[in-house]
Amino acid sequence: MKDEQDKTIEALRFSIQMEIDGKEYYQQASRESSGKTGKELFQWLAGEEDKHRRKFEQIYKAIEANKAWPEMDMQPGKGIKLSTLFSKAKNKAVPKGEAQQAELNAIAKAMEMENKTRDFYKSQNEEATYEAESNFYKALAMEEMGHYLALVDYREYLIDPAGWFRKTEHHSLDGG
Numbered sequence: 001m002k003d004e005q006d007k008t009i010e011a012l013r014f015s016i017q018m019e020i021d022g023k024e025y026y027q028q029a030s031r032e033s034s035g036k037t038g039k040e041l042f043q044w045l046a047g048e049e050d051k052h053r054r055k056f057e058q059i060y061k062a063i064e065a066n067k068a069w070p071e072m073d074m075q076p077g078k079g080i081k082l083s084t085l086f087s088k089a090k091n092k093a094v095p096k097g098e099a100q101q102a103e104l105n106a107i108a109k110a111m112e113m114e115n116k117t118r119d120f121y122k123s124q125n126e127e128a129t130y131e132a133e134s135n136f137y138k139a140l141a142m143e144e145m146g147h148y149l150a151l152v153d154y155r156e157y158l159i160d161p162a163g164w165f166r167k168t169e170h171h172s173l174d175g176g
Contacts, residue, residue: 007127008063008069008129009063016053016060020053026046026110027043029042033106038154041151052143069133107151108155110151111151111155121140
């Protein structure tokens with residue numbers, strides 16, 4: 001059982017550091033973003049990483065004190081409605097040229113980070129000892145997928161704003 005607890009503690013330490021690194025990356029990306037929408041998206045993602053770090057720290061302290069995984073309230077999908085963020089972007093300028101390429105590069109790196117983090121949480125879920133631990137990692141993996149999809153959405157918005165609005169607003173001609 002000691003080996004199992006050591007493995008859990010190590011995974012928590014790793015998770016805390018991943019969330020710290022993610023927050024730092026998103027804060028930097030927000031500062032360097034050339035558009036208001038990008039700044040807001042990266043700030044939101046930095047906040048999400050910080051929220052995850054605090055949860056991991058709570059779990060870490062509980063495990064050290066009680067030697068068991070605590071129940072955590074993790075409701076995936078809660079948070080700001082990202083479509084609101086993008087719908088506000090209708091009247092804003094989309095970065096062009098080098099600024100847009102820098103933004104797209106930041107998004108690509110962020111998408112890669114979110115995928116790696118999601119995969120790590122999925123693997124932790126598969127190795128979970130406690131049901132609460134499994135549920136927590138499942139919820140985190142789902143949140144990371146939501147972050148990834150938000151980044152995909154933003155990338156599509158940058159590449160083709162008019163197409164993005166057509167797709168998201170579901171305009172169609174009915175012929176009538």
